[in-house]
Amino acid sequence: xxxxxxxxxxxxxxxxxxxxxxxxxxxxxxxxxxxxxxxxxxxxxxxxxxxxxxxxxxxxxxxxxxxxxxxxxxxxxxxxxxxxxxxxxxxxxxxxxxxxxxxxxxxxxxxxxxxxxxxxxxxxxxxxxxxxxxxxxxxxxxxxxxxxxxxxxxxxxxxxxxxxxxxxxxxxxxxxxxxxxxxxxxxxxxxxxxxxxxxxxxxxxxxxxxxxxxxxxxxxxxxxxxxxxxxxxxxxxxxxxxxxxxxxxxxxxxxxxxxxxxxxxxxxxxxxxxxxxxxxxxxxxxxxxxxxxxxxxxxxxxxxxxxxxxxxxxxxxxxxxxxxxxxxxxxxxxxxxxxxxxxxxxxxxxxxxxxxxxxxxxxxxxxxxxxxxxxxxxxxxxxxxxxxxxxxxxxxxxxxxxxxxxxxxxx
Amino acid sequence: xxxxxxxxxxxxxxxxxxxxxxxxxxxxxxxxxxxxxxxxxxxxxxxxxxxxxxxxxxxxxxxxxxxxxxxxxxxxxxxxxxxxxxxxxxxxxxxxxxxxxxxxxxxxxxxxxxxxxxxxxxxxxxxxxxxxxxxxxxxxxxxxxxxxxxxxxxxxxxxxxxxxxxxxxxxxxxxxxxxxxxxxxxxxxxxxxxxxxxxxxxxxxxxxxxxxxxxxxxxxxxxxxxxxxxxxxxxxxxxxxxxxxxxxxxxxxxxxxxxxxxxxxxxxxxxxxxxxxxxxxxxxxxxxxxxxxxxxxxxxxxxxxxxxxxxxxxxxxxxxxxxxxxxxxxxxxxxxxxxxxxxxxxxxxxxxxxxxxxxxxxxxxxxxxxxxxxxxxxxxxxxxxxxxxxxxxxxxxxxxxxx
Numbered sequence: 092x093x094x095x096x097x098x099x100x101x102x103x104x105x106x107x108x109x110x111x112x113x114x115x116x117x118x119x120x121x122x123x124x125x126x127x128x129x130x131x132x133x134x135x136x137x138x139x140x141x142x143x144x145x146x147x148x149x150x151x152x153x154x155x156x157x158x159x160x161x162x163x164x165x166x167x168x169x170x171x172x173x174x175x176x177x178x179x180x181x182x183x184x185x186x187x188x189x190x191x192x193x194x195x196x197x198x199x200x201x202x203x204x205x206x207x208x209x210x211x212x213x214x215x216x217x218x219x220x221x222x223x224x225x226x227x228x229x230x231x232x233x234x235x236x237x238x239x240x241x242x243x244x245x246x247x248x249x250x251x252x253x254x255x256x257x258x259x260x261x262x263x264x265x266x267x268x269x270x271x272x273x274x275x276x277x278x279x280x281x282x283x284x285x286x287x288x289x290x291x292x293x294x295x296x297x298x299x300x301x302x303x304x305x306x307x308x309x310x311x312x313x314x315x316x317x318x319x320x321x322x323x324x325x326x327x328x329x330x331x332x333x334x335x336x337x338x339x340x341x342x343x344x345x346x347x348x349x350x351x352x353x354x355x356x357x358x359x360x361x362x363x364x365x366x367x368x369x370x371x372x373x374x375x376x377x378x379x380x381x382x383x384x385x386x387x388x389x390x391x392x393x394x395x396x397x398x399x400x401x402x403x404x405x406x407x408x409x410x411x412x413x414x415x416x417x418x419x420x421x422x423x424x425x426x427x428x429x430x431x432x433x434x435x436x437x438x439x440x441x442x443x444x445x446x447x448x449x450x451x452x453x454x455x456x457x458x459x460x461x462x463x464x465x466x467x468x469x470x471x472x473x474x475x476x477x478x479x480x481x482x483x484x485x486x487x488x489x490x491x492x493x494x495x496x497x498x499x500x501x502x
Numbered sequence: 503x504x505x506x507x508x509x510x511x512x513x514x515x516x517x518x519x520x521x522x523x524x525x526x527x528x529x530x531x532x533x534x535x536x537x538x539x540x541x542x543x544x545x546x547x548x549x550x551x552x553x554x555x556x557x558x559x560x561x562x563x564x565x566x567x568x569x570x571x572x573x574x575x576x577x578x579x580x581x582x583x584x585x586x587x588x589x590x591x592x593x594x595x596x597x598x599x600x601x602x603x604x605x606x607x608x609x610x611x612x613x614x615x616x617x618x619x620x621x622x623x624x625x626x627x628x629x630x631x632x633x634x635x636x637x638x639x640x641x642x643x644x645x646x647x648x649x650x651x652x653x654x655x656x657x658x659x660x661x662x663x664x665x666x667x668x669x670x671x672x673x674x675x676x677x678x679x680x681x682x683x684x685x686x687x688x689x690x691x692x693x694x695x696x697x698x699x700x701x702x703x704x705x706x707x708x709x710x711x712x713x714x715x716x717x718x719x720x721x722x723x724x725x726x727x728x729x730x731x732x733x734x735x736x737x738x739x740x741x742x743x744x745x746x747x748x749x750x751x752x753x754x755x756x757x758x759x760x761x762x763x764x765x766x767x768x769x770x771x772x773x774x775x776x777x778x779x780x781x782x783x784x785x786x787x788x789x790x791x792x793x794x795x796x797x798x799x800x801x802x803x804x805x806x807x808x809x810x811x812x813x814x815x816x817x818x819x820x821x822x823x824x825x826x827x828x829x830x831x832x833x834x835x836x837x838x839x840x841x842x843x844x845x846x847x848x849x850x851x852x853x854x855x856x857x858x859x860x861x862x863x864x865x866x867x868x869x870x871x872x873x874x875x876x877x878x879x880x881x882x883x884x885x886x887x888x889x890x891x892x893x894x895x896x897x898x899x900x901x902x903x904x905x
Contacts, residue, residue, distance in 0.1 A: 205561035
């Protein structure tokens with residue numbers, strides 16, 4: 092995908108400024124309707140989810156005390172995986188968004204929740220709530236577009252490192268909780284600064300993150316295995332916990348990829364965003380920059396309702412159990428304003444996201460202009476781009492894009 | 503005195519949890535773990551076990567885990583389970599509550615902070631305890647539903663046995679001195695009878711009811727709306743006190759100027775009064791002029807809320823500094839404009855990066871006009887968290903932030 096303003100056909104070109112403001116007004120109405128009806132039923136929902144998750148986690152860990160028995164290992168690992176996923180996604184992510192702050196319960200509040208993840212709540216809240224949700228899909232500002240290690244948009248400049256991005260993506264997926272931690276710390280950028288010049292803030296955040304990692308790792312890989320020593324289950328519990336973390340990492344990574352990476356999700360140029368983006372304009376960007384996953388209620392729960400990514404981006408502070416409810420109204424607005432409501436089943440969305448990762452691991456236009464007949468020459472071009480400096484790359488890139496355009500025009 | 507200190511430190515822990523931005527496991531348990539002279543090896547083992555348990559449940563705290571199974575246990579945040587809801591009048595009900603094991607007891611006349619989840623929102627109010635300490639260890643409050651009262655309306659009409667509420671430890675110094683003086687004057691009106699009934703029940707429910715010269719001067723709108731009416735008349739019939747009832751529909755309101763007529767020996771009596779602001783202020787003036795001692799229990803004063811479009815208020819910060827804010831500028835902007843460093847994020851209400859505790863006052867959500875009110879001593883000890891980037895002052899406000 093390329094930024095919306097650079098596309099031959101801008102999907103918002105048909106909207107007047109008045110349309111956009113009217114859209115904003117109608118979305119505000121939906122939000123207010125939810126606020127007006129928010130109450131006991133919603134509070135009961137999150138409390139139930141929290142109770143179920145805690146019982147599931149404790150029960151699974153209890154079962155894993157006997158993990159040397161294969162049935163116990165399987166049962167405990169499945170239970171613990173589900174518990175970790177629920178805690179991170181339906182509970183942690185949403186609580187940290189402030190979706191439940193209205194209850195004034197200090198135990199279920201964005202200012203106090205700490206989640207079962209290697210990254211700290213503070214780090215997550217900054218990079219996710221503040222940066223990602225404000226600058227959603229603006230190339231150059233929203234670091235979620237690739238997390239700094241991949242390119243997911245044509246407007247992100249290609250670098251030889253990107254050739255490996257399917258592998259980086261997979262590794263990131265396996266160890267996603269650490270990936271998030273590094274990402275929240277802006278580790279790459281900060282570590283490239285000489286030690287004496289690094290900011291106080293980074294040093295503090297790094298220390299807190301390392302403490303968090305240590306506590307999490309000690310819990311899963313030392314304490315609970317040790318507690319199962321009496322049944323001779325030390326190693327099997329360790330393996331179980333590692334597996335549960337892995338499952339959570341892979342699942343949450345996949346779901347998160349579905350939010351903004353499937354083909355057809357729009358991105359935006361920094362310079363095309365006005366300094367004082369109106370509420371309507373912000374809503375519009377959220378609508379077009381997000382993608383939903385369609386499926387069962389169970390799937391919605393396991394994705395932490397991020398399957399309703401569009402609704403979540405429109406209303407990040409509304410209780411997650413309400414997204415399914417407002418989705419039909421939101422979809423109706425898409426239709427009314429002739430916009431694309433991006434929604435597809437899980438496998439399709441994950442596949443589409445991975446397709447983008449693989450496609451953009453190569454320079455723009457390379458895939459389009461490569462056929463079996465010219466593969467050796469194209470490979471040579473690619474090799475030159477890898478070995479050459481940025482000037483060589485830019486020149487080769489321009490040539491590739493020109494060829495791709497000619498090819499498209501001729502077709 | 504020791505109990506009062508315990509209650510204080512418990513509240514501090516609560517406020518820590520509310521305003522901490524990153525939750526770190528609390529150090530080993532409440533202070534009571536090491537009460538008494540326990541042998542060092544036993545303390546060491548307990549602390550070590552506790553640390554292992556903490557390491558096993560992090561980032562949860564052990565308290566969170568135990569809450570799943572036993573919310574009223576010793577060491578938990580103070581809560582209570584409603585055991586009985588007994589209607590007293592058409593608009594008042596007594597709630598008998600079984601408090602958690604850490605309930606430190608109370609003296610008659612004291613009040614308790616109660617946190618109730620009404621339509622999903624935890625709201626705090628204070629109510630007088632209407633029994634002296636009971637044998638069944640339960641406590642009771644008697645609530646009068648005020649018109650448009652969110653919490654009082656819920657407690658009187660919708661609360662059910664089995665429901666859980668949050669509690670604070672007993673507070674207040676509206677208590678009789680020990681030894682109890684022979685002659686007392688109790689002046690109450692409406693729900694002001696509640697702290698006094700606790701005192702009376704405590705005096706008269708003993709094996710030998712206290713033999714004192716008590717005058718109770720009580721005002722209510724009608725005879726039927728006198729809370730505990732039959733009980734009070736019963737005490738009077740038994741000669742335990744002299745009851746003077748004033749029903750506004752028949753007798754008009756109590757005029758403090760008539761006090762000397764109604765109670766000629768008022769100067770010989772220790773006076774305790776609880777009721778509306780007007781009554782208490784008039785009584786205070788009356789007694790001050792005569793140099794007579796007076797104990798008052800004031801119920802919560804109304805928070806001043808400036809109507810929409812009619813201005814804002816003065817913001818007071820934790821370091822004492824103040825900022826004038828109008829009713830249309832976000833508090834974040836107003837404070838930054840005056841040179842304060844304030845936490846912020848998206849500045850559009852979605853990221854919760856600007857949340858600060860409002861300790862007292864009222865603010866209005868600039869997006870939809872919704873009001874948030876904080877009353878000290880009632881709304882949780884840490885204040886009510888608000889988003890400063892989309893809230894404007896709707897009256898004088900006190901915000902817990904320095905710098």
